[in-house]
Amino acid sequence: MKxxxxxxxxxxxxxxxxAYVYLLPTLAVLGLFTxxxxxxxxxxxxYDIRTRTVAGPVVHTTMDSTTWVTPLARGRIPEELADxxxxxxxxxxxxWVRLRQADRWVIKDEASAQEYIIVREGEEIRxxxxxxxxxxxxxxxxxxxxVFRDPDFAKALLNTTIYVAVSxxxxxxxxxxxxxxxxxxxxxxxxxxxxxxxxxxxxxxxITMVWAWIYDRNYGLLNYFLGTVAGxxxxxxxxxxWLNDPRWTKPALIIMSVWRFMGYQALILLAGMxxxxxxxxxxxxxxGAGPLAVWRKITVPMVTPQMFFLLIISLIGSFKIxxxxxxxxxxxxxxxxxxxxxxxxxxxxxxxxxxxxxSAASVILFAVIFxxxxxxxxxxxxxxxxxx
Amino acid sequence: MQRYRVxxxxxxxxxxxxxxxxxxxxxxxAVIMAMPLLWMLSTSLKDLVQALRVPTPANWIPKPAFWDxxxxxxxxxxxxxxxxNSFFLAVTTTVGDVITSIPAxxxxxxxxxxxxxxxxxxxxxxxxIPGQMLLVPSFILINRLGWYNTYWALIIPWTAGVFGIFxxxxxxxxxxxxxxxxxRIDGCHRLRYIFQxxxxxxxxxxxxxxxxxxxGSWNAFLWVIIMTDKVGLRTVPVGLRFFMMDIGTDYPRLMxxxxxxxxxxxxxxxxxxxxxxxxxxRTGIK
Numbered sequence: 001m002k003x004x005x006x007x008x009x010x011x012x013x014x015x016x017x018x019a020y021v022y023l024l025p026t027l028a029v030l031g032l033f034t035x036x037x038x039x040x041x042x043x044x045x046x047y048d049i050r051t052r053t054v055a056g057p058v059v060h061t062t063m064d065s066t067t068w069v070t071p072l073a074r075g076r077i078p079e080e081l082a083d084x085x086x087x088x089x090x091x092x093x094x095x096w097v098r099l100r101q102a103d104r105w106v107i108k109d110e111a112s113a114q115e116y117i118i119v120r121e122g123e124e125i126r127x128x129x130x131x132x133x134x135x136x137x138x139x140x141x142x143x144x145x146x147v148f149r150d151p152d153f154a155k156a157l158l159n160t161t162i163y164v165a166v167s168x169x170x171x172x173x174x175x176x177x178x179x180x181x182x183x184x185x186x187x188x189x190x191x192x193x194x195x196x197x198x199x200x201x202x203x204x205x206x207i208t209m210v211w212a213w214i215y216d217r218n219y220g221l222l223n224y225f226l227g228t229v230a231g232x233x234x235x236x237x238x239x240x241x242w243l244n245d246p247r248w249t250k251p252a253l254i255i256m257s258v259w260r261f262m263g264y265q266a267l268i269l270l271a272g273m274x275x276x277x278x279x280x281x282x283x284x285x286x287x288g289a290g291p292l293a294v295w296r297k298i299t300v301p302m303v304t305p306q307m308f309f310l311l312i313i314s315l316i317g318s319f320k321i322x323x324x325x326x327x328x329x330x331x332x333x334x335x336x337x338x339x340x341x342x343x344x345x346x347x348x349x350x351x352x353x354x355x356x357x358x359s360a361a362s363v364i365l366f367a368v369i370f371x372x373x374x375x376x377x378x379x380x381x382x383x384x385x386x387x388x
Numbered sequence: 389m390q391r392y393r394v395x396x397x398x399x400x401x402x403x404x405x406x407x408x409x410x411x412x413x414x415x416x417x418a419v420i421m422a423m424p425l426l427w428m429l430s431t432s433l434k435d436l437v438q439a440l441r442v443p444t445p446a447n448w449i450p451k452p453a454f455w456d457x458x459x460x461x462x463x464x465x466x467x468x469x470x471x472x473n474s475f476f477l478a479v480t481t482t483v484g485d486v487i488t489s490i491p492a493x494x495x496x497x498x499x500x501x502x503x504x505x506x507x508x509x510x511x512x513x514x515x516x517i518p519g520q521m522l523l524v525p526s527f528i529l530i531n532r533l534g535w536y537n538t539y540w541a542l543i544i545p546w547t548a549g550v551f552g553i554f555x556x557x558x559x560x561x562x563x564x565x566x567x568x569x570x571x572r573i574d575g576c577h578r579l580r581y582i583f584q585x586x587x588x589x590x591x592x593x594x595x596x597x598x599x600x601x602x603x604g605s606w607n608a609f610l611w612v613i614i615m616t617d618k619v620g621l622r623t624v625p626v627g628l629r630f631f632m633m634d635i636g637t638d639y640p641r642l643m644x645x646x647x648x649x650x651x652x653x654x655x656x657x658x659x660x661x662x663x664x665x666x667x668x669x670r671t672g673i674k
Contacts, residue, residue, distance in 0.1 A: 016501035018578065022491035023507070029488065029548035034514055037525035044525055098617070110618055113537075134528070178417060184410045192414060194657075195421040197664060201653055202425070203607040205625035206646040209632060210428040213639045221427055224443050263421055267665070320520045323609055327629060342520045349524050350614060362521040369518055 041366070044359035045143055051353055052135045053099070053106050055117050055128035060084040062125045072097060072105045072118065081107070081127065085116070099353070106130060143360035153361060155336055156344040157368075159250065163340070164318040167254045172310060174258065175265035179303075180295065182266060183273045196263020204260075208327035211256045215242035215328070243329055246337035253324055253338060265310050272306035273299060304384045312376055319369050322346060341365045425650070432457055432643035439640045457644035464635065467648065469620060470627035475652075477542050477623060478605035484547025485601045486594060492548075493556035494582050498568070511550050523614060530615050541615040546605065552597040555667070559593035560586060596667040599660050603653055624649045 020027075060081070062068070068078045075097045082092045094110035103120040117130035147153050178196075182189060199207065214221045223239050230237035242252045276299065284294045322342035325332065332339035332347075341361065349358035426448075431439050433450040435457075441447050461467070495501075496508060526545070535541040563586055571581045587594065609625040616622070622630070631645055657664060 012500065012502075015499050016503075019495045019499050019501040019504075022495045022579075022582075025488040026492040026548045026553065029545065030511075030514065030550075033526065033529070033545035034517065034522065037522040037529055038517055040525035040528070041521055044528070049528070096617075108617070134531070181410050181414050181417075184407065185414055186407075188411070188414070190661075192418055193661070193665065195418045197657065198425060198654070199421065201603050201657060201664070202650045203609075203625050203628075203653065205607075205609050205628050206649040207424070209628065209642055209646045210424050213431065213643065214424060214427065216637075216639075219440050219443075219639075221423070221443050259421070259424070316516070316518060320518050322520065327632070330633075345520065345523065349527070355524050355528065359524045362524060366518060366521045370516065373516055 041359055041363055044356055045363045046138060046140055046360075047356045048135075048137045048139045048143070049355035049359075050135050051132050051355075053115065053117055053130045053132045055119065055130055058126050058128050059088065059116070060127040063123050065120055065123050065125050068118070068125050069120065073100065075100065077107065081118070084127065085109070090114075106132075139356065143357045144364070146357060147360050147364065152336065152339060153341075153344055156339045156341045157364075159336075159338060160319060160321065160340045163250055163253055163257075163321060164315060166250075167257045168311070168314050168318055170254070171258045171261050171265060171314065172307060174262050175269055175310070176300070176303075176307070178262060178266040179269035179273055180299065182270050183299075193267060196266060198263075199260045200264040204323050205327055207260070208256070208324050211252075212243065212328050215252055217241045217244070244334050246333065246335040249329060249333040249338040252328065253321065256324060256328070257318070257321070261314065265314070268310060269303050269306050272303040276302045301385045305386055308376070308381060308384045311380070312373060315372055315376070316369055319365065428643045428646055428650075431640055432647045434640050436638065436640055454640070457640045458648070461631070461641045461644040462648070464641070465627060465631045465645075466619060466622075467624075467627060467645070470622050470624045471648075473621060474606050474608075474624040477539075477608065478602045480543050481546040481605045482598050482601045484543065485549050485552055486598055488548045489552035489556055489597060490587060490594070491579070491582060493553045494560050494586060496553065497557040497560035498563075498565070511553060514550050520610075523610070526611075527614055535615075537616050537618050537621060539621070542608075542612060542621065545611075546608075549601065552601065555597055556590060556593050559590035563589055592663065592666060595660065596663045599656065599663050600667055603656065606653060 062080060064080070067080065071078045077092065077095045077097070082095065085095065086092060090109050091111060094112075095107055096110070097105055098108040098115065099106035105118040107116040107118060108114075109116070115130040115132060117128045119126050119128065182192060185192075217223060217239050220242070222242070226240070227237045240248055242248045280298050280302070281294060284298055289297070320342055321340050325338050325340055325343050326346075329338050332343055342365070345358045345361045345365070348354045348361060427443075430448050430450060433453045433455065435454045438447070438450055438454070496504065496511075530536055530541045533540075535544075567585065568578075568581060571585060572578075576585070606623075607625060608623055609629070612621070612623050612626045613629070628645055628649055632642060635641060
């Protein structure tokens, strides 16, 4: 930086002060809720962090464990428990099972935020008042070692990689073709914009519910459609069990993701194509280039900046796939065929309460995304054509 | 002359045929893109018997239209609370984000100060952090702040955002410096200048930022299910998930609920198409 002269200098320092005052709200929020957790993600990854629910005084005992275990395992409140707590003035509506383990359940009452822990020992069931707190203990690289040894994590990483490796290029390629078509069309762009933008802005949970219905084996739209097309060609079609057949869960996720992002990406590429100077096309036409050559040598290279941008954001975005899995498959899918890294992190942290382990897994996810982004910024970007 | 006309005719004919193919292909794509949403709408207006019929084109139109799914879905879960929460959170986070982003974007676009380059790099860098990586530390932080199961947890962390800052920065950059110079000579304070003179000039940019933020907030799901476990704090997407777990595969009612969740976004989009498109066009240029 060029050093300012003394008079300019004073203004420069005043400006600096003023600038930081204006930046303060942004920096405070980002600092507390982005940078600080970011640093903590690394720190927590070498700790064993758990919430520890400590049992207090006993409020109810029973020997009739069988009528308790079945509902509890399904996340429901046993009748007897509801009655016992009702006597203590706790309404049934607010009760729910917060934690499910083999012989231990934590029930929470929403109204009073009071927790109850249920412990089973043989035939006996005891209900205690409970309090929950944090416990942290340094464990070095243990979390990473455990994550790497966990076959579930390997599976999650593989599933996610397959999903990303197929859906990202497919979406981008289709978007490129679509943008080319749109660039040719004179009318009807507004309507098309609406159709292609909607999947992108609609709530993912709602839209995934719609796809769960489309993928329904017996009554779903997709199987009907495929069956009809197969019928035209006289081919035999066996109904695909999209959501319950481990071979088809990943394709189901991929199809949905292509559908969601193709239109959006096409619109970005179209904006790029419309910015291309007409002169290039005219020069090419004078030189006698055919439409395909023009497309390959002018259109595509000129939108490489947009393609590069889309590649980066869709790679980062695709690695984070989670909601789709949760809503579409209501779990990691048959044989964990749709277990993704974020799903793994989510269940490890918020179902099993292994927060340190989950942190280690998310650090690994970050490392993968970071390495890929770095690779793109250094290697791939060299092949991007920037004007000027 | 004659030959020229013939060539022109052939050219037009070929071009016409080409366009026909283009439009045919576009039509197919548009139908595929719109189909899931139309299917949702169609199913939401059927009773269970109609919904389980083979979806031949004729069966797409519900006969007769069965409107009951909407009230029964609405009453089967506290959707009024869900909608209020989503609306409230979308408005508060949008207002917060816009208010913090305006001065930050202006400063980064127009002022020279120590650490500007570093800050720009830092903010750009945050775009590379996958939010999912921050879930566990954020969850612990929110608990330590005592914000678990409060609106604070759902609002404050989302009152600043890098997307808005960078988009607005591009808009602020187009304002000539002379405007500030003359305002300053007239004794106008910078903060007043930003909000009273510069902001009206970048209104389209602000509308775009606000829209994207609003829709993003409306769709919030993962953060909400992690930071809260109260029915009273559920947003529409979170409520939808619990609704789905409750009623299983009663698809007509599920589709009615999904339609209700999508309609507000749809209305917003129809009224503010230009801002959305602008947001898209801008994000592509980097």
